[in-house]
Amino acid sequence: MAQDTCPCGTGERYAACCGPFHKGTAEPPTAERLMRSRFSAFARREVAYLWRTLDADHPDRQRPEEEVRRELLAACNRYRYVRLHLLAATERPPGEQAEVTFRAEVFESGKDRSFTERSQFRHDGAGWRYLSGEPRS
Numbered sequence: 001m002a003q004d005t006c007p008c009g010t011g012e013r014y015a016a017c018c019g020p021f022h023k024g025t026a027e028p029p030t031a032e033r034l035m036r037s038r039f040s041a042f043a044r045r046e047v048a049y050l051w052r053t054l055d056a057d058h059p060d061r062q063r064p065e066e067e068v069r070r071e072l073l074a075a076c077n078r079y080r081y082v083r084l085h086l087l088a089a090t091e092r093p094p095g096e097q098a099e100v101t102f103r104a105e106v107f108e109s110g111k112d113r114s115f116t117e118r119s120q121f122r123h124d125g126a127g128w129r130y131l132s133g134e135p136r137s
């Protein structure tokens, strides 16, 4: 994989893929792209982006920002976010909830911590946000 390939799995260069989302110069056009950009944000320790793309009703948003950002950074440092597999995406117009199911290949000190999750996303008027996720086996 080339040095600047985006970790989100599109095969695009980072600067032409999730980079603008992380920088805040663009918003992901779909829930799937938002989901991908959150995976690449974990891979690249873009903690501010991870916080910013949580839906206002996400449980972490009810907690102090500094504490949540510290935990997110700890997760970024503890795990290696290797690859993202998109299993299903149900796109909806803004105003409705979209659903994305994915498998994340994640490793912790060489141990496989990969997981499958079905996530809900909601558009808040500015962009798609991560509302909730439930583990799938």
Ligand SMILES: [Zn+2]
Binding pocket: 006, 007, 008, 009, 010, 014, 017, 018, 019, 036, 037, 040
């Ligand atoms: Zn990307």
